[in-house]
Amino acid sequence: MKIKQFLKTNVMAIAALVLFTGSIMSFTLMEKKSVLATTYFYNSADISAGAFANPSHWNTTNASDCETDGERPCSIVVPDGQTLGSVLAGKTNAQVLSMSPNRKP
Numbered sequence: 010m011k012i013k014q015f016l017k018t019n020v021m022a023i024a025a026l027v028l029f030t031g032s033i034m035s036f037t038l039m040e041k042k043s044v045l046a047t048t049y050f051y052n053s054a055d056i057s058a059g060a061f062a063n064p065s066h067w068n069t070t071n072a073s074d075c076e077t078d079g080e081r082p083c084s085i086v087v088p089d090g091q092t093l094g095s096v097l098a099g100k101t102n103a104q105v106l107s108m109s110p111n112r113k114p
Contacts, residue, residue, distance in 0.1 A: 015055055034105075037087075045088075045089035046048065046086050046087060046088050046089055047069060047083060047086070047087045047093075048069070048084050048085070048087075049068065049069060049085050049086075049087060049093055050064060050067065050068055050069070050070065050071040050072070050083065050084050051065040051067055051083065051084070051085075051109075052066065052067065052068045052070075052071070052072045053066035053083045056080065056081055056102070058101075058102060059101070059102065060098075060102065061081070061082055061100070061102045061105035062097040062098070062099070062100045062101070062102070062105055063097075064093045064094045064097060067085070067093055069098030071083075071084070079107075080106070082105050082106055082108070083109050083110070084108055084109060084110065085097075085105070085108055086110075088106050096108075
């Protein structure tokens with residue numbers, strides 16, 4: 010009986026608490042989704058046609074100095090849920106270069 014009385018008198022406070030908790034959790038989930046991405050670095054000396062779209066030339070660790078090695082991509086960010094191969098598929102060297110935020114022309 011006391012529980013029913015407590016719930017009746019505090020129903021607005023309970024609803025506010027539930028809504029507040031839900032909104033905090035939704036912001037946390039959004040924040041986690043936005044950080045899920047993988048950065049790949051171009052680690053090959055090959056600059057022939059189509060070489061930049063070859064996934065085997067990319068790695069998650071940077072082993073070259075792309076900013077001084079001429080016209081080649083430095084890095085590409087692949088969003089969560091996609092693969093490097095799907096991002097690079099069918100792209101020309103020029104298209105891959107335009108996707109790379111850091112490169113030396």
